[in-house]
Amino acid sequence: DTGVSQDPRHKITKRGQNVTFRCDPISEHNRLYWYRQTLGQGPEFLTYFQNEAQLEKSRLLSDRFSAERPKGSFSTLEIQRTEQGDSAMYLCASSLGSSGRGNEQFFGPGTRLTVL
Amino acid sequence: DQQVKQNSPSLSVQEGRISILNCDYTNSMFDYFLWYKKYPAEGPTFLISISSIKDKNEDGRFTVFLNKSAKHLSLHIVPSQPGDSAVYFCAASGTQGGSEKLVFGKGTKLTVNP
Numbered sequence: 001d002t003g004v005s006q007d008p009r010h011k012i013t014k015r016g017q018n019v020t021f022r023c024d025p026i027s028e029h030n031r032l033y034w035y036r037q038t039l040g041q042g043p044e045f046l047t048y049f050q051n052e053a054q055l056e057k058s059r060l061l062s063d064r065f066s067a068e069r070p071k072g073s074f075s076t077l078e079i080q081r082t083e084q085g086d087s088a089m090y091l092c093a094s095s096l097g098s099s100g101r102g103n104e105q106f107f108g109p110g111t112r113l114t115v116l
Numbered sequence: 117d118q119q120v121k122q123n124s125p126s127l128s129v130q131e132g133r134i135s136i137l138n139c140d141y142t143n144s145m146f147d148y149f150l151w152y153k154k155y156p157a158e159g160p161t162f163l164i165s166i167s168s169i170k171d172k173n174e175d176g177r178f179t180v181f182l183n184k185s186a187k188h189l190s191l192h193i194v195p196s197q198p199g200d201s202a203v204y205f206c207a208a209s210g211t212q213g214g215s216e217k218l219v220f221g222k223g224t225k226l227t228v229n230p
Binding site: 004006031033035040041042043044045048055056091093095097103104105106107108109110112 | 215217
């Protein structure tokens with residue numbers, strides 16, 4: 001399978017705990033995105049990497065959130081001191097990056113986070 | 117302020133008929149538009165896209181129309197099949213540098229009845 005993969009698929013945690021999610025993009029894709037989706041809403045942009053550089057972060061990404069993409073391959077998203085409002089589906093997407101010619105992003109299956 | 121709007125939360129059509137899903141946007145900087153299909157508990161799946169230099173793009177049963185002056189796009193599915201039942205998201209991005217992040221609408225749930 002050469003699609004985007006995410007791990008874990010589901011995570012249940014207690015408020016105040018830290019969680020980390022992993023995303024493996026399509027291998028030749030240099031762009032990687034994180035989005036968050038809550039019930040009844042479309043996905044909302046969180047952050048973006050071009051290779052290993054984190055180039056943009058949404059104001060939705062509070063200081064409890066941190067993302068990395070070491071060596072420009074897989075990426076991790078960590079949430080510290082989780083809150084109930086963090087409960088959502090966290091989606092990772094990757095793309096080849098073709099500025100000016102369109103940017104089809106391919107999504108992974110998501111990680112469903114439930115904070116109790 | 118929602119920059120991409122899908123005003124119909126749901127749509128029901130008969131198998132074999134046409135499904136028309138609509139989307140409006142407000143940001144004039146958007147120049148690339150995409151449609152995604154999403155099943156429950158899965159990530160969005162890319163369907164079809166269109167650049168602002170075009171007004172129509174076709175791929176099999178799926179056609180996307182873009183009306184730039186009205187800031188409106190639509191997805192036509194002909195003929196509709198029960199397997200098309202899913203939530204459809206419209207997304208937009210600006211391709212002139214930057215992250216080209218996608219801005220999504222809230223989605224339209226399509227039900228195709230046999």
